Amino acid sequence: MIKITLRFSNFAILAFIAFSSISLQAQQSELSVEKIMQDPEWMGTFPSRIQWGIDSENIYFQYNLEKDPDDSLYKINLSKHSEIIKVSQAEKENMIPRYGDYNDKRSEILFTEDGKLVLYNIRKASRTALLNLGEGIRDPQFMADESKVSFVLNNNAFVYNLDNGSITKLTNISKGTKVKDKEEKLSDKNQWIQDENLDLLEVVNQRKEKSEASKAYRKSILEREPYTFYIGDKQISGISISPNGKYVSFNLIKRERGDNTEVPNYVDQSGYTKDLPARSKVGDDITKVELALYNIEKDTVFMVSTEDLEGIKDLPDYVKDYPDKEWDEKVREVITSKAYFSEDGAKAIVSIRSKDNKDRWIAQLNLEDGILKTLDRQRDEAWIAGPGLGWSFGGGTLGWLHDNKHVYFQSEATGYSHLYLLNVDNGNKKDLTPGDYEVFDPELSNNKKYWYLTTSAEGPDVRHFYKMPLMGGKMEKLTNMVGNNQVYLSPNEKYMAINYSYSNKPWELYLKKTGKGEAKQLTSGQSEAFSNYGWRTPELIKFEAEDGVMVPARLYTPSEETKNDAAVVFVHGAGYLQNVHQWWSSYFREYMFHNLLTDLGYTVIDIDYRGSAGYGRDWRTGIYRHMGGKDLSDQVDGVKYLIENHNIDPEKIGIYGGSYGGFITLMAMFNEPDTFAAGAALRSVTDWAHYNHGYTANILNEPTNDPIAYRRSSPIYFAEGLEGDLLIAHGMVDVNVHFQDVVRLSQRLIELGKDDWEMAVYPVEGHGFVEPSSWTDEYSRILKLFNESLLDK
Structure with a gap:
């Protein structure tokens, strides 16, 4: 039976729906959906936005000890470790900012x-x-x-x-364009009359000659004034000034508004339907970027050409799948970063990306003529990404050492994102951090002799902070707590403020000297209500996928007394995100829900499928041109592992997830009906041709160029395969994955005559839910779906 249910933020009207499932929970668990989905303040208060005072004596952070409507700024003074003080308005106004x-x-x-x-x-x-x-x-x-x-x-x-x-x-x-002098052109008749008049009247002729001489003199003076560069209708960004004051670089950007989708807000406070501005769809990218170099001594601007970059005309490999189409080998459009000048101002480098994101060049910019020389080219037939590589307009790890001849950057050339040095004089390049792990946020020490960096060298499931010699060598580990250590160095580098968490322990603030020794805990923010429950530490496992690779997962197993032989697969969102690790998950609500499911006897598995972060380039790009391929088969192989190793009934498998996880849930329900009996697809993409450009074009290219990739990756094309029980849930004011996605899918399901699916819509919610009533309603429905579809058979 098809049901489409509208949900409003007033939760009272659905109490009768949730009562049966919540009462069932109360019999078997200390937890309930209502409890774990209430305002997160019930869990306690936890530090965020940590920063040091400029004097290295105070640690500042957002916190809430007084049950205020929102977090406030607090501090801990190093001489008073145990005292957490709310910062006064006067002190806030006099603080030296973090940037500078x-x-x-x-x-x-x-x-x-x-x-x-x-x-x-x-x-x-x-x-x-x-x-x-x-x-x-x-x-x-x-x-x-x-x-x-x-x-x-x-x-x-x-x-x-x-x-x-x-x-x-x-x-x-x-701004604008130069206004040119206009000379009035006379008709033949009037020209004859003027010429005759000047011949007859000498004084009039002398005055004309004097006026023209004055005009010519003024023009000659103006031509000697500073050169003016007009940008027309373009925008200017990324202005960079050389330290010697001789050069200035900047980007010129021209944006044309595409066909943006308007998202209707049916519950605007005005009482009228209001349209929310939203993004355009994939393929609608008409931003053009040019790099300009202003030579102060020559008083002129050079427009930097990228036409001679190595491989600038290379076609991607996927064109071989379209033998009947003619592909022009033309200069590809690129996005240039700002110029990064050496400390003496004599040299500059630029990061350049092709707009198809298959190439990243680091090039030296000749400051006398604006010509580029390629120093490093990273080519990826999928797409360029990874820690420290930034996005289209540069960013990421890039800069100069103080010797004015070495540049540093990150690259996935070895399959993992590492820190490199390159000598611009001789072209020698060195990987400073070789190994099968990733590097995050490297920064130079104050004395420019060391690097500080975070890595996953001890395993993808932990993060530690290290110190390493400038030119590479042995890394000294500065943290020792298992989990995630987010380190904030004091300005004098003598201390580390560490925001630390573990699998079942939310973030708390610690203090440690930069070197050997133990970290001291400064905050303890868990509420009594939260800490009274015995939150599980999920078991980290690996299972073998159909292609032989080992897939990491989190596993929640119930006691033998409560085990019901049913299993739930959770699919994290974002695609490129990691959730199999030993620190507090950004999916904390889902983590608590998994504890509830486990109390009720379910076995829960949470998989870092192909496309997830934390495992290097090959894992990251495992979904290229086929979303719903290896990322879906990894879920199926995870189920096989549960059946073979944990005695799970093959008829009792459910799956759920939000955003990308919702997309995978739909693909699972449509393409693997023999594996999954029930699924809850939350805020899910149903047709990738309707998602945004920046994300989708990297993975699937553009629909007009690579329709094969879109056809095999979009759930709407496979809806006829639905056999099990499906719940679709979506916020109506979602400006990320538009509500239109599930509207189109629902029409498709109706036309196919499918039943046993329902859709819950949330009029006041966007992509990330805000209201506890919405969270409670959504997860009550998910629990009800699994209880009825997997247990009541």
């Missing part, structure tokens, strides 16, 4: 505050407002000569002299 640029001695920091340029002397603890120009100053930096600082104002580059207070404008960049 230090001088070489790290005795001063430069930053902006309310658009003003500010210098803070750390030793004297004094703040000096340097400039207030009435408009927002951005991106201040000490120059190579530290008596001068550069900054950006109104899309132009400036230099401020700290000694005499003078300001020099380096560039003259202007």
Whole structure:
């Protein structure tokens, strides 16, 4: 029987629906859906947004000890470890921000505050407002000569002299186009009359000649004024000023609005239906980016050409699947980062990505003529990604060492994201962190002699913080707690504030000296109601997939007394995300739900299927051109493992997940009906041609170029395979995965004559639910689905 149910935030009207399942839970578990899906504040308060004070004496973080409507800023002083103090408004206003640029001695920091340029002397603890120009100053930096600082104002580059207070404008960049002088052209008749008049009247002729001479003189003066570069209708971004003040680079961006989808909000406070602006669909990417180099001494701008980059015309491998189509070998469009200048300002590098995201070049930019020289090319026939590689407009790990000849970056060239050094003078490249693991967030020490970095060297399920010599060598492990250690170094690098968690323990703040020794716990935020339950530590296992690889998973097993021989497969969302690890999951509600299911006798498995993060390039790209391929077969193989090793009844298998997990659930219910008897697809993509460009085009290319990939990856094409019981749940104001996705799928199911499916819609919810009533309703329905479809047979 088909049921489409509208859910509103007032939970009282569905109490009768949830009563039977909740009362069943109460008989067998301390937990209930209502309890675990209530406002997360019931769990306690946990630190977030951790930062150090500039003096390395205070750790600041968001926290909530007073049951305020929202978190507030708190601090712990190193001399008073046990005292957590709420920060006053006056102290907040006087805090030195986390961002800013230090001088070489790290005795001063430069930053902006309310658009003003500010210098803070750390030793004297004094703040000096340097400039207030009435408009927002951005991106201040000490120059190579530290008596001068550069900054950006109104899309132009400036230099401020700290000694005499003078300001020099380096560039003259202007919107629009240059207005050309217009000369009035006379008709033949009027020209004859004017010429005759000038011949007859000498004074009039002299005045004309004098006016033309004055005009020519003024024009010659104007031509000697600073060169003005007009950007037309383009936007400017990524302004970068060389430390020697001789060069400025910037990106010119032209965006054209595509055919965006409007998402109707039926419950707007006005009482009227209002359209929410949302994204366009995959294939609608018409952003164009150009890199410009402003040579100050030559007073001109070079437009940087990427047409000679190695492999710029290469076609992707997938074109062989379309032998009847003609493919032009043309220069591919690219996205350029800002220029990264060496510390002396004499050299610059740029990160460049092809818009099809199959190539990433690091190139040296010749500062005299704007010509590029390729230093490193990373090619991936799937798509470029991985820790430290950033996104389309640069970012990620990239910069210069202080010797002005080595650049550093991250690359997946070996199959795992590692930290590299490259000598721009001789081209020698070195992998500083070789091994089958990944590197995260490397940063240089204050003295520029070491790296600090986080890695998964001890296994993909843990994260530790290390110190390593600048040119590579043995890594010294600085953390020792098993789980995830998110380290925040004090500005003087003597201490580490560690945000730490374990599988069954939410995040808490610890303090440790940078070196040997034990970490001291500073916060204990769990509520009594939360800590009274014995939260499980899931068992980490690996099972063999059909292609022979070992797939990691989290396993929750019930006691023999409660075991009901049914199993539930949870599929995490986001695609590229890791959930099989030994730290507190971002899916904390689902983790608690799995504890409830286990109490009730279910066996639960949570798989890091192909496409998940944390396992290197091959795992990351295992879904290329076929979502619902290996990522789905990994779920099926996980079920086989449960049947063979945990005596699970093959007729009692359920599956559920949200977003990408919802998509996999649909593919499972449509393509593996013999494996899965029931499934709950939450906020799921049903047709990848209707999702966004940035994510989808990487994995499936573009629909017009690679329709095969979309046809085999979209659930809507396989809906005829539905046999089991399906729950579809979706927020109606979802501007990420649009409600339109499940509307189209429901029409398809209706036309196919399918029954035994229902859809619950949530009028006030977007992609990530907010209201506890919505969470409670959704998971009550999931539990009811599994109880009725898997147990009542």
